[in-house]
Amino acid sequence: MSEGMRAVAQEQKGIICQENGVYLSAVSLAATKQGLVCIFRRSDQHCATTTDIMITRSGDNGSTWTAPDLLAHADWQNDEAIYVAPELNRLNDGRLALIVDRGVRRYEQEWASLYHWQLPERGMSNYVFWSYDEGLSWDGPHQIDRIGGEPERIHLLSDGSLVYTATQSARRTDERVVSAKPMGSLESYAYYCNVVMASIDGGKSWEQRSVLADDQLYSDVEVGLVELAPGTLMAVSRCGDMGGTMGQPSRMRISVDYGRTWSEPTLLPFYAQRPIPGMLQSGRILITYRNFWGTSGNWAVAFDPRETLPYEPASFIWEEHRCRILDGVMVMTTGESSDPKPERGTYAGTAGAVAFACYPAEDAASRVEIEAELRVLEADIHGCCISVGCWVRFEPGRVCLGDSPEVGFELDTQQWHQYKLVRENSHLSIWVDGTLKLHTFIAGLENRYVHFGNRQSGIAHFQRNHAVSMWKSVSVSVHNRDDASIDWSWHAAQGYPDPFRRERIVCLDRNGSFFHGNSGYGGWTQLGDGTVVVADYTSGSDPVADMPFIRWYKLIEGVDI
Numbered sequence: 001m002s003e004g005m006r007a008v009a010q011e012q013k014g015i016i017c018q019e020n021g022v023y024l025s026a027v028s029l030a031a032t033k034q035g036l037v038c039i040f041r042r043s044d045q046h047c048a049t050t051t052d053i054m055i056t057r058s059g060d061n062g063s064t065w066t067a068p069d070l071l072a073h074a075d076w077q078n079d080e081a082i083y084v085a086p087e088l089n090r091l092n093d094g095r096l097a098l099i100v101d102r103g104v105r106r107y108e109q110e111w112a113s114l115y116h117w118q119l120p121e122r123g124m125s126n127y128v129f130w131s132y133d134e135g136l137s138w139d140g141p142h143q144i145d146r147i148g149g150e151p152e153r154i155h156l157l158s159d160g161s162l163v164y165t166a167t168q169s170a171r172r173t174d175e176r177v178v179s180a181k182p183m184g185s186l187e188s189y190a191y192y193c194n195v196v197m198a199s200i201d202g203g204k205s206w207e208q209r210s211v212l213a214d215d216q217l218y219s220d221v222e223v224g225l226v227e228l229a230p231g232t233l234m235a236v237s238r239c240g241d242m243g244g245t246m247g248q249p250s251r252m253r254i255s256v257d258y259g260r261t262w263s264e265p266t267l268l269p270f271y272a273q274r275p276i277p278g279m280l281q282s283g284r285i286l287i288t289y290r291n292f293w294g295t296s297g298n299w300a301v302a303f304d305p306r307e308t309l310p311y312e313p314a315s316f317i318w319e320e321h322r323c324r325i326l327d328g329v330m331v332m333t334t335g336e337s338s339d340p341k342p343e344r345g346t347y348a349g350t351a352g353a354v355a356f357a358c359y360p361a362e363d364a365a366s367r368v369e370i371e372a373e374l375r376v377l378e379a380d381i382h383g384c385c386i387s388v389g390c391w392v393r394f395e396p397g398r399v400c401l402g403d404s405p406e407v408g409f410e411l412d413t414q415q416w417h418q419y420k421l422v423r424e425n426s427h428l429s430i431w432v433d434g435t436l437k438l439h440t441f442i443a444g445l446e447n448r449y450v451h452f453g454n455r456q457s458g459i460a461h462f463q464r465n466h467a468v469s470m471w472k473s474v475s476v477s478v479h480n481r482d483d484a485s486i487d488w489s490w491h492a493a494q495g496y497p498d499p500f501r502r503e504r505i506v507c508l509d510r511n512g513s514f515f516h517g518n519s520g521y522g523g524w525t526q527l528g529d530g531t532v533v534v535a536d537y538t539s540g541s542d543p544v545a546d547m548p549f550i551r552w553y554k555l556i557e558g559v560d561i
Contacts (some may be wrong), residue, residue, distance in 0.1 A: 001322070001495075002499070002502035002503050003320065003322075003502075004250040004320035004502065004508055005006065005501050005502050005505055005506070006502075006503075006505070006506045006507065006560075007506065007507040008506060008507065008508050008509070008553050008555065009190070010555065012020075012553060012554050012555065012560070013469070013509065013551055013552060013553045013554075014063065014363050014551065014552050015041075015549060015550070015551055016038060016056060016535060016549075016550040016552050017040070017054075017056060017065070017550040018058060018071060018545070018549035018550070019042075019547070019549075020546075021546075022042060022043075022044070022547055023042075023043045023044060023045050023046060023048070023092075023193075023339070023547050023548060023550050024040055024041070024042055024043075024537055024547070024548055024550050025040065025041050025043065025521060025537045025548055026040060026041040026084070026085045026086055026521045026537070027039070027040045027521060027522045027523060027535045027536050027537050027550055028086060028087050028088035028089070028098075028153070028522070028523035028535075029088065029522070029523035029524060029525050029533065029534070030088050030089060030096055030135070030523075030525060031090060031525040031526075031527065031533075032090065032096070032134035033059050033061040033134055034057070034059070034135070034136070035057055035060075035061075036057065036058040036061065036062055036525070037055065037056075037057055037088065037134070037135040038055070038056050038057070038065065038088075038535050038550070039053065039054070039055055039059070039071070039086050039088040039098060040053075040054050040056075040068075040086070040535075040537065040550050041053060041054070041083060041084075041085070041086060041135060042054050042068070043082075045182060045398050046517050046518070047111035048082050049075060049076045049077075049082065049099045049105070049108050050073075050074075050075035050076070050077075050082070051073070051074050051075065051082045051084075052070055052071075052072070052073050053065055053070075053071040053072040053073075053083055053086050053098075053100060054068040054069065054070060054071065055068060055069050055071050055135065056068040056069070057135065057530075060255070061369045061527055061531065061533065061554075062202040062477050062533040062535075062552045062554060063493050063552075065552075067421070068351065071098075071129070071138060072129070072141060074102060076105040076106065076107065076108055076110070076266075080104060080106045081102050081103060081104050082102070082103060082105050082107060083100050083101070083102050083520060084100065084101045084102070084103055084124075084148070084150060085100065085101060085150045085151075085274075086098055086100040087101070087151060087152060087153045087154075087523075088102070088153070088523065089153035089154055089155065090163075090525075091154070091155075091156040092156050093156060094132075095130055095131065095132060096131035096134070096135050096137070097128060097129075097130060097132075097153070097154040097162075097165055097203070097372065098118075098128065098129040098131070098140070099127070099144075099151050099154050100126070100127055100129075100141070100151075100155065100160060101125070101126050101127075101143075101148035101149060101151060101166075102105070102122045102124065102127055102148065102149055103117045103122075103123070103124040103148055104117075104122050104124070104358075111522045112217060113190075114148075114149060114150075114167060114169060114192065114221075114247040115192075115465040117148065118147070118148060118149065118168070118169045119169075120367060121284075123146065123147070123148075123210050123519070124147065124148025124149065125143050125144075125145060125146050125148055126143070126144050126145045126147060126149075126151050126164075126166065126382055127140065127141035127142060127143050127144065127381065128140055128141065128142050128144050128146055128154065128203065129141055129142075130142075130203070132474055133174060136514075143404075143405065144197075144203075144206045145166070145197060145206055145215055147166045147167075147168055147195070147197075148166070149166040149167035149168055149169075149221075150166075150167055150221070150222055150277065151164045151165060151166040151197075152164055152165045152166075152222065152223060152224050152275075152276075153225075153276075153523075154203075154362050155225055155227065155302045157227055157231075157233075157258055157259075157558070158227060158230040158503075159230070159231065159258055160200070161197075161198050161199065161200050161258060162197075162199040162200075162203050163196055163197065163198045163209065163214060163225065163258075163259055164197050164225075165194055165195065165196055165197070165223040165224075165225060165235070166194070166195055166197060167192050167193070167194055167220075167221045167222065167240070168192070168193050168194070168195055169188065169190050169191075169192060170190065170191055170192070170214070172189055172190055172191050172216055174180060174216045174217070174316065175217070176512070177415070189276070191215075191216045191240075191241070192219040192220065192221045192240040193211060193213055193214040193219075193220065193222050194211075194212045194213045194214075194220045194223045194237070194504055195208050195209075195210065195211055195212060196208070196209045196210045196211075196212050196223065196259045197209065197253075197516050198259070202458060206410070207328075209258075209260060210252065210255075210260050210261065211258055211261055212235055212259070212262055213237060213253065213262070213265070213481075215265075217241065217362050217480075217482060217483040218237075218239055218240070218241055218248060218251070218438050218483065219239065219240030219241045220237035220238070220239070220240065220265075220275045221237070221238050221239075221240035222233050222237070222238040222240075223236065223237045223238070223273070223275075224236045224274075224275040224276050224277045224286060225277070226277040226278050226279055227279075227536060228279070228285075228305050231257060231258050231442075232254065232255070232256050233254070233255040233258065233259050234253075234254055234277060234285065234305060235251060235252065235253045235254075235255070235262065236250055236251070236252055236272065236273060236275040236277050236287060237250055237251045237252075237253075237265070237267070237275075238250060238272060239271075239513055240275065243459075244248040244271065244273065244292050244293055245293060245459050245460070246293075246315070246357075246360035246444075246448050246449065247271075247293050247314055247357030247359060247360050247449070247450065247454065248271075248273060248316075248359060248360065248484075249267050249268050249269065249270060249271050249311070249312075249314065249359075250267075250268045250270055250272040250275060250289075250560075251265035251266065251267060251268060252265065252266050252268055252295070252472075253266075259541070260319075263385075267307075267311050267359070267484060267486075268309055268314075269275075269309050269310055269311060269312035269500040269501075270289070270291075270299070270301050270500070270501075270505060271291055271292055271293050271294050271314050272287060272289035272291070272299075273289060273290040273291075273292050273516070273520055273521075274290055274292070274301055274371075274520055274521045274522075275287045275289045276288050276289065276522065276523055276524065278524065278526075280302065280526055280532070280557055281530060281557070282557060282558075283304070283305075284304055284305070284306050284557075285302065285303055285304075286300060286301070286302045286305060286416050286524065286526075286561060287300065287301050287302075287398075287531065288300045288523070288524050288534055289301075289510070289520065290336055290516060290519055290520025290521060290536075292460075292516040293314045293357050293460065294314040294315055294316050294357070294460075295315065295316050295317055295318055295510075296318075296460070296507070296508055296510065296511040296512075296513075296514050296515075296516050296519065296545040296560075297507055297510040297511045297541075298507075298508040298509050298517060298519050298520055298522060298536045298538055299505050299506065299507055299508060299540075300505070300506045300508055300524075300534065300555070300561060301504055301506070301561075302456040302504075302557075302561040303414060303504070309500075310500065311359075311488060311517075312499070312500045312501065313356045313357055313359075313458075313497060313498065314356065314357040314498075315354075315355070315356050315357075315497065315498040315501060316353055316354070316355045316356075316357075316453075316454075316456075316460060316462075317353070317354050318350065318351045318352070318353065318510075319351060320335055321353060322353075322354050322393065323354045323496070325492055325495065325496060326497045328472070328492055328493050329470050329471065329472055329492050330470070330471040330472075330492045330496065330497075331468070331469075331470050331471075331552060332354045332383070332384075332454075332467065332468070332469045332470075332471070333366075333454060333467075333468050334352050334353055334354050334383060334453075334454050334462075334465050334466065334467050334468075335349065335352045335380070335383070335465055335466030335467065336348045336349060336352050336466065338498045342557060347358045349382075349461075349462040349464065349465045350460070350462045350514050351514075352465070353453075353454045353456075353462035353465055354453045354454055355452070355453035355454045355455075355456060355462070356451065356452050356453050356474075356497055356498070357389075357449070357450070357451050358450040358476045358478065358486060358488060359449045359450065359478055359484055359485075359486045360389075360449060360450055360478070361389040361423075361478060361480065362446075362448070362450075362451065362480040362481065362482060362483035362513075363448070363480065364426065364446045366389065366423075366478060366479060366480045366481070367422070367423070367424045367477075367478075367479040368388040368389045368422070368423045368424075368450055368476075368477070368478050368479075369388065369420070369421065369423075369476070369477040370386055370388050370419075370420075370421050370450070370461055370474065370475070370476050371418065371419065371420045371421075371473075371474070371475045372386065372418075372419050372421075372452065372471065372473065372474045372475075373416065373417070373418045373419070373471070373472040373473045374394070374416070374417070374419070374469055374470060374471045374472065375413065375414055375415060375416045375417070375469070375470045376394045376395065376413040376414060376466040376467070376469050376470075377396070377414055377469065377470070378396065378466065378467055378468040379393075379394060379395045379396060379420075379466070379467040379468075379469065380464045380465060380466040380467065381393060381395070381402075381405075382454055382455040382456075382457070382462065382463065382464045382465045383395075383454060383464070383465050383466050383467025383469070384453075384454075384467045384469040385402055385450040385451070385452070385453070385454065385455040386419075386421060386451070387402075387447065387449040387450060387452075387455070388421045388422065388423045388428070388450065388547065389446050389447055389448060389449065389450065390402075390403075390423050390428050390442045390445050390446055390447065391403055391445075391447070391449070391455060392421060392430065393405065393455075394413055394414055394469070395413065396414055397410060397412065397413065397414075397415065398410055398411065398413070399419075399430065399432075399437070399438075399441070401428070402443065402455060403445050404413055404445060407438070407440055408438065409437050409438055411432060411437070415533040416470075416472070417432050417433055418432070418433050418434070419431070421430055423442070423446070426441060426442060426443045426446070427440065427441055427442060428440055428442045442447040450478055451477060452471075452474055453469075454467070459516070460514070460516070461514070471491050471492060472493075473489070473490060473491045473492065474489070474490050475486045475487075475488070475489035475490070476489070476496065479528070505511075506555070506560060506561055508522075508534060508536065508538075508551075508553050509536070509540065509541070509551060509553075510538075510541035511539050511540075511541070512539060512540060512541035512542065512543075512544035513539040513544055515539075515546075518538075518539040518548050519536070519537060519538045519539055519548065520537065521536065521537060522534055522536025522537070523535055523536070526557070530557050531555070531556060531557055531558065532554070532555040532556070532557060532560075532561065533552060533553070533554055533555075534552065534553040534554075534555065535550060535551070535552050535553075536550075536551060536553075537549065537550050537551070538551050
């Protein structure tokens, strides 16, 4: 039983590029005969108004890097456009393919959602740069579509076709989720689907090969591809619904006909934004990604593509010592960070948080049930909470609704009790040790969250979350009509609720800014000697940088991953 997740040692990482007052992001990496090539975006902020696509090289397997050179530039004042997320890949024919989306931006304060960006009156497109000499010179940019949508890398498949995935916006027709946040989606009138674009003439022309995913309740975006065997592709999605804030994990689909048709999705035990999958020399799949929902940072996971992966809830645990199993009981000791740093400001409660997020309710009609055996020794208002699609607060001496605290009942919660909470038909029922203690109408208080531990404020911020709570077991049942449903249970005697995270996932770097957008979007390659070199962007954690920078990591397969 692991007491915390594995992490890359400091001596296995370094800095590729860092500039004061400059926002560096959107990193990708490729190996050539001349060495490593790294592409990244240089800008003024996350929602950039001016952008440079930069290139740097390493001749010593990633330990040192050249001063970056400018490959392309776009800004709102001179070009009425910016570049968004460049992605580089080395193809089996030796070419380097760099794809990047470019979006129209006519005003400084005009950053919009992808849906608005893709409207015809505004517009996004994808462009490609080709290099035939190991990245020394480039041919481009060439416009290849009018989609944009943060495309994934261009891949050369075994049949000779080129493919990439891109996110497309679509008008919502499912009216159940058109209500206000957080019950609704990120755009109540739109959602995201994902398409496979293909070229059979070496990249001269492109057309849509398939709709990879079209799910109004999930919104698959930033889908990463890898060819497992000739014609067999694996696709790994990021959840685009509410930006992933509800607690949906990544999903996987399989195609056996070069991406023309796709299987139904299966849930994965990790929460990846911009997943970059690839095959290691051993045949295992490695994915690097930004972790969200959950602890902020850049992570990597490796697995056998033939294994069946379990479902696992997301966890937010910045300081691992705050969640410990002692004598068969999981103890959460949460609140203000034991090592507060001035730059964290109001995020001190975030650094000291412990929370678990299960698959959410799709709407107010979903039936949600949680059973938990726990005792509460100390708790502020957000310290010990359970959401069954409606927040319930546990404090010493009382159990009440989190958003209507006058509704509740007195109870000695410092003693062990078996709780059962059910949300169904706009009512919440709470049983304690088999006795019904509360049955109340909750219309207007419903949400989609299925959480336990600290209650978050906003996307993933925590305040007034001091608590000492003890947990022996939790079981969760979410019955959705159309979206995925789950039945999950955990007992402290078996270990932690998140064993896959602790035993299988590797933390590359932590993002101490606690804004998930300040990290991630990396790439990786494996060298001939088996070393895996990863590059991504991060804010770091000790100290936390004012602006994100580009970092490299070196991992040994079989040791680190």
